[in-house]
Amino acid sequence: DVKVTQSSRYLVKRTGEKVFLECVQDMDHENMFWYRQDPGLGLRLIYFSYDVKMKEKGDIPEGYSVSREKKERFSLILESASTNQTSMYLCASRALAGLAYEQYFGPGTRLTVT
Amino acid sequence: AQKVTQAQTEISVVEKEDVTLDCVYETRDTTYYLFWYKQPPSGELVFLIRRNSFDEQNEISGRYSWNFQKSTSSFNFTITASQVVDSAVYFCALSGATFSGYSTLTFGKGTMLLVSP
Numbered sequence: 001d002v003k004v005t006q007s008s009r010y011l012v013k014r015t016g017e018k019v020f021l022e023c024v025q026d027m028d029h030e031n032m033f034w035y036r037q038d039p040g041l042g043l044r045l046i047y048f049s050y051d052v053k054m055k056e057k058g059d060i061p062e063g064y065s066v067s068r069e070k071k072e073r074f075s076l077i078l079e080s081a082s083t084n085q086t087s088m089y090l091c092a093s094r095a096l097a098g099l100a101y102e103q104y105f106g107p108g109t110r111l112t113v114t
Numbered sequence: 115a116q117k118v119t120q121a122q123t124e125i126s127v128v129e130k131e132d133v134t135l136d137c138v139y140e141t142r143d144t145t146y147y148l149f150w151y152k153q154p155p156s157g158e159l160v161f162l163i164r165r166n167s168f169d170e171q172n173e174i175s176g177r178y179s180w181n182f183q184k185s186t187s188s189f190n191f192t193i194t195a196s197q198v199v200d201s202a203v204y205f206c207a208l209s210g211a212t213f214s215g216y217s218t219l220t221f222g223k224g225t226m227l228l229v230s231p
Contacts (some may be wrong), residue, residue, distance in 0.1 A: 031216075040123075042205065044225035050216050058218065090159065097216050100147050100166065100209075105159040 003027070004093050004106035012112045017076040021109050023091030031094040032074035033103060034058075034066065036087040043090065049074055050097055079114045116141045116210045120222035127196050127229055135191045135225045137206030143167075146209055148182065148189040153203040165189060196229045203227070210217065 007022035023032065033048040035058075045058030049068040063085060067075045074093075078085055088110050092103040117140040127133045139148065148195040163173060165182050173180045193200055203226045207219040219226045 002155060033218075041223040045218055048216070048218060056216060062189045088157070090157075092159075100164065101217075102149060102164055103219060104161065105151075108157040 004091055004104050006089075006091050006106040006109050008109050009106055009107060010110050010112075012040060012114065013078075013081050014114055015082060015083050017078075017113075019111065020083045020114075021072045021076040021078075021111070023076070023089075023093075023106055024072050025074075025093035025104070027093065027095070027104075028071065028074065029093040029095050029104075030071075031097055031101075032068065033066075033092040034074065034076045034093070035090045035092065036060070037090055037108070038087050046076065075101065081111075083113050086113045116143075116208055116220040118208050118220050118222035120204075120206055120225050122225045123223070124226045124228065127227070129197060129229055130195050131229075132192060132194050133196050133227065133229075135193075135204050135206075135227065137189045137191065137222060139187050139189065139206070140209045141208060141210060142198050143210055148206040149209070150180065150189075150191050151205045151207065153201070153205065153224070159205065162191075174191050193227075196227075198201050198231055201227055201229045 003026045034046045035043045037043050047066040049055045065077045088108050090108045091106040094101045094103045119138045146167045148165045149158040153159045179192045181190045203224045205224045206222045209217050
């Protein structure tokens with residue numbers, strides 16, 4: 001079974017802090033994704049990576065950056081956390097970039113910025 | 115631009131009732147895939163099914179069935195004889211290519227299903 005793990009289930013940070021969310025997958029998948037999930041808005045794609053050191057902006061990249069130095073690890077960085085970044089963050093991975101491939105999700109990190 | 119609409123925000127049923135979750139999509143692509151995911155209270159989205167745009171056959175898996183109709187751009191999901199363990203948020207999603215050629219998923223806003231005993 002594919003396993004996608006996220007470093008924390010719950011995180012509380014202060015406004016202005018730099019925040020790192022880590023995601024690791026153990027199935028040698030090429031692609032990895034970061035989403036945020038908010039009530040009434042569903043899942044929105046922040047960034048994705050189709051290969052090591054490669055990244056592409058999703059629908060809502062503002063205020064975020066990402067890093068993928070190793071194939072199994074994809075980090076989401078909030079350079080200066082703000083209260084409107086309080087949300088559930090979900091990481092996903094996918095074997096290959098084709099339309100048909102499903103994504104596998106981690107358990108999520110609920111981030112609160114105070 | 116692609117769009118997925120799940121008009122039902124929340125549905126409540128009593129155990130053993132049948133329930134249908136609606137999904138309507140918009141795309142200009144001729145080749146695409148549709149997906150359903152389940153998100154139980156634990157939070158992790160679980161993949162349920164994938165259907166490609168050229169295959170309009172309905173699919174049944176145990177108590178779950180899916181009805182894909184290209185003519186109405188719909189991909190509805192029915193749970194027969196619902197159980198309490200079916201309580202979750204269900205997401206419909208549509209795959210499409212970005213400008214760079216990589217595919218991503220566009221998700222609907224989800225339907226929360228509450229099954230009471």
